[in-house]
Amino acid sequence: MEIETAVETISQKCVMDKGEAEIIVNKAYEGGEINDHISLEQWLEKRFFPNCVLIDEAGYSRMCIDALKILSSTAATDYGSSRQRDLGQLWADMTRGYLGELSFQLFLEKKCGIKSKLGHEKGTLEEYLPMDIHQVQEAGGEYRVPKINVSVKTTKLNGIWMDIPGDQFNHSDIHVLVKIGGGRDHLFAFFKTLSVFKDKVLKRGQEVGSLSSEESETLFNSLPSFKPIPAYICGFASKTDKFEKLSYEGKLGHKHYNIHSWNGPIQSGDLDLLKKKEKVPGNVKFAAIGEFAHDSGYLFNTGNLHWTDKDWQAVCQRL
Numbered sequence: 167m168e169i170e171t172a173v174e175t176i177s178q179k180c181v182m183d184k185g186e187a188e189i190i191v192n193k194a195y196e197g198g199e200i201n202d203h204i205s206l207e208q209w210l211e212k213r214f215f216p217n218c219v220l221i222d223e224a225g226y227s228r229m230c231i232d233a234l235k236i237l238s239s240t241a242a243t244d245y246g247s248s249r250q251r252d253l254g255q256l257w258a259d260m261t262r263g264y265l266g267e268l269s270f271q272l273f274l275e276k277k278c279g280i281k282s283k284l285g286h287e288k289g290t291l292e293e294y295l296p297m298d299i300h301q302v303q304e305a306g307g308e309y310r311v312p313k314i315n316v317s318v319k320t321t322k323l324n325g326i327w328m329d330i331p332g333d334q335f336n337h338s339d340i341h342v343l344v345k346i347g348g349g350r351d352h353l354f355a356f357f358k359t360l361s362v363f364k365d366k367v368l369k370r371g372q373e374v375g376s377l378s379s380e381e382s383e384t385l386f387n388s389l390p391s392f393k394p395i396p397a398y399i400c401g402f403a404s405k406t407d408k409f410e411k412l413s414y415e416g417k418l419g420h421k422h423y424n425i426h427s428w429n430g431p432i433q434s435g436d437l438d439l440l441k442k443k444e445k446v447p448g449n450v451k452f453a454a455i456g457e458f459a460h461d462s463g464y465l466f467n468t469g470n471l472h473w474t475d476k477d478w479q480a481v482c483q484r485l
Contacts, residue, residue, distance in 0.1 A: 167210070169188075169206065172206055173188050173191055174187075176191070179215065180220070180347075181220065186347055189323045189324050190398065193324055194206075194468075196453060197327075197467050199468050212474075214398060216277075217273070217398060217473065218396060219397050219399070220394040220395065221268060221272070221397060222394055223359060225265075226261075226395060228268070229268050230261050230264075230353070232264055233261040236260075236286070237256060237260065261352070261353065262320055262322075262348075262352070264284075265346050265348075265397065266318050266319070266346055267284050267298045267299075267318045267344075271299070272397075273399045277475075277478050277479075280303065281302070281303040281309075282300075283301040283309065284298060285298065285299075297315040297316060297317065298318040299485070300312075302485050313485060314481075314484045315338040315340070316339065317340070317341050317342070319343050321345055322345065323347055323398075326453065326454050326468050328341065328343040328468070329458055332463055333463075335431075335464040339406070340484075341402055341404075342399065342401075343399075343401060344398065344399050344400065347395050347396040354390055358389050358392065359392040363386055369382075401471025401472050401473035402472050403464070403466050403470075403472070404472065409430030409431055409464075411436075414429075416453075419448075422446065423440070423449070424452075424453055425440075425451065425452045426453040427467045427470065428466065428467055429466055430464060430465070431463075431464055432462065433461065
């Protein structure tokens with residue numbers, strides 16, 4: 167299968183523009199999901215489409231409001247860095263994270279017939295960090311606490327790494343990675359759907375003389391419109407997996423070393439050891455991202471995650 171054909175197929179089936187579909191395919195190659203053992207066509211039919219869901223406007227609304235509820239009690243800094251996010255950016259980031267959890271909730275029902283509830287009430291970090299799925303219900307049964315803790319990590323469509331800092335990996339049994347579409351415009355598209363811009367912001371612009379009616383209309387039409395948001399449940403890593411130290415693959419260029427695969431623990435000093443082992447005259451960098459905000463935890467490229475139907479069925483049985 168040619169890449170152009172795959173992009174066209176993804177664009178049609180997942181209700182996304184071709185630019186997003188192209189990113190997904192390119193990053194599947196870069197993340198190692200498509201390799202010598204899994205062709206583009208096999209990846210598309212066996213991994214990507216079976217592990218995709220679409221989030222509608224109602225689902226987005228719930229996650230957006232859930233994020234807003236706890237916004238005031240959430241730290242404004244990124245985990246592992248001192249970068250401060252303003253309230254709007256924090257809200258958008260939290261909403262994206264909640265969309266990842268909703269995606270896995272939809273996926274569980276689609277894949278295994280298991281309904282679930284998310285833990286979006288206020289609580290301490292220790293209470294909610296290990297488990298994003300708080301209750302499950304099998305057909306004909308009552309809701310109960312799951313038998314394992316599941317943590318859901320969310321990244322954008324161009325992400326190829328699942329980065330779990332500190333000791334978080336040992337707090338959950340399963341770590342799921344979800345890629346979310348919608349780009350950076352999801353909040354704006356949602357506001358447009360609610361007529362926040364037309365009836366409030368742009369109307370006010372006309373009232374204070376900043377916009378003519380024609381300019382207001384043009385500006386409104388230029389804003390992104392809401393459409394179902396595609397989510398790709400990329401795979402998972404399990405705490406029971408056996409890992410090796412310095413489980414990397416990469417390539418030495420003229421000067422620098424580019425890591426494209428990592429599968430397991432990473433700690434301070436590992437990159438120095440790698441640099442010495444590979445005789446790297448320059449810097450050691452990670453594909454697509456360069457470096458991470460921390461140097462201790464667990465790290466996986468998407469190609470090293472579990473993703474088959476058999477793998478997911480095993481997770482559902484453990485729940």
